[in-house]
Amino acid sequence: MTRGNQRDLAREKNQKKMAEQKKRQGAAGQEGNAGLSMDNRMNRDADIMRIKQEKAAAKKAEEAAAASANAKKVAKVDPLKM
Numbered sequence: 001m002t003r004g005n006q007r008d009l010a011r012e013k014n015q016k017k018m019a020e021q022k023k024r025q026g027a028a029g030q031e032g033n034a035g036l037s038m039d040n041r042m043n044r045d046a047d048i049m050r051i052k053q054e055k056a057a058a059k060k061a062e063e064a065a066a067a068s069a070n071a072k073k074v075a076k077v078d079p080l081k082m
Contacts, residue, residue, distance in 0.1 A: 027033055033041055 027038075027041065036044070
C-alpha cells in the first residue's frame with residue numbers, strides 16, 4: 001500500500017502554515033530581533049541607517065571630487081566681453 005503524494009501534500013501544507021505563523025509574529029518574533037525591546041531595536045536600526053547615510057555621503061563626496069578633478073581646467077573666455 002502506497003500513500004501516493006499524501007505525504008508531500010501534507011509537508012507543503014505544513015510549510016505554508018508555518019510561514020503564515022511566522023509572518024503573523026511581527027517584529028518581536030523575528031530571529032534578528034530576539035531578546036530586544038522595541039527601544040533597543042529602534043536604536044539599533046537608527047545606528048545602522050546613520051552608518052549607511054554616512055557611507056552614501058562619503059561616496060557622493062568622493063564622486064564629486066573625482067568629477068571636479070576630471071573637469072576641464074581651461075577657463076572659458078567670451079571674446080565679446082574683453
